[in-house]
Amino acid sequence: MKLTIVGHWGAFPEVGEATSCYLLEHDGFRLLVDCGSGALSQLQHYCSLADLDAVIISHYHHDHIADIGSLQYSRLVDQQLNRTNQPLSFYAHAYDQKEFQKLAKPPHVLSFIYNEKAESKIGPFRITYLETNHKAKCFAMRFEVAGKSIVYSADSSYKEAFIEFAKDTDLFICETSFYANQDGKPYGHMNSLDAATIARNSSVKKLILTHLPHFGDQRKLVEEAKDVYQGEVMLAKKGLTIQI
Numbered sequence: 001m002k003l004t005i006v007g008h009w010g011a012f013p014e015v016g017e018a019t020s021c022y023l024l025e026h027d028g029f030r031l032l033v034d035c036g037s038g039a040l041s042q043l044q045h046y047c048s049l050a051d052l053d054a055v056i057i058s059h060y061h062h063d064h065i066a067d068i069g070s071l072q073y074s075r076l077v078d079q080q081l082n083r084t085n086q087p088l089s090f091y092a093h094a095y096d097q098k099e100f101q102k103l104a105k106p107p108h109v110l111s112f113i114y115n116e117k118a119e120s121k122i123g124p125f126r127i128t129y130l131e132t133n134h135k136a137k138c139f140a141m142r143f144e145v146a147g148k149s150i151v152y153s154a155d156s157s158y159k160e161a162f163i164e165f166a167k168d169t170d171l172f173i174c175e176t177s178f179y180a181n182q183d184g185k186p187y188g189h190m191n192s193l194d195a196a197t198i199a200r201n202s203s204v205k206k207l208i209l210t211h212l213p214h215f216g217d218q219r220k221l222v223e224e225a226k227d228v229y230q231g232e233v234m235l236a237k238k239g240l241t242i243q244i
């Protein structure tokens, strides 16, 4: 399984970058995880939009869905130009019916509701879910394929259940919206210590800090996390790829 970080900012993208968006690839199947602001422009550095198979959405905040409308247009255009005859499939929760209804534009874009209490199979990926602590209904995801796993926290404040959910994962992509001396809880987000505490107690093999703040020196986030978690800690970065 290959991960490419397409966008890693919280709230809004910095110049030439994107908010939350991650590309997972295995056996030629391409799954986009969230599709934030600026994501489409960045994604084309790594894959043609016509080659995307599916998109899974954690929640309906703008920094995770802002580019969905343009992605729908791109599949319409790519079909008209015969670049692909495949529809693009969106997978999302439907607790917000108004937002869910916007996802499908048949026949070129289809939408499916994932059942967070069961396992989904999207292409080669087996996916399980954990509801997070956030202002909007939001689900973290665990992706498994060929005996390897990646856990994506999506947006959340610290939640004990992450420890079981992320247990022994090969890679934990965890939101880190705040520094250690700041409390993210009132905002539904985590700080560097929250992310590192889950990583340590879950014995994850590697931790990537993402959904990064627009203030302070981000290298400090890594130092703070390393005080708690002894494994490898990386900052999310545009274009970073990791083969698991």
Ligand SMILES: [Zn+2]
Residues within 6 Å of the ligand: 010, 011, 020, 061, 063, 064, 155, 211
């Ligand atoms: Zn967010």
Ligand SMILES: [Zn+2]
Residues within 6 Å of the ligand: 059, 061, 134, 136, 155
């Ligand atoms: Zn959010």
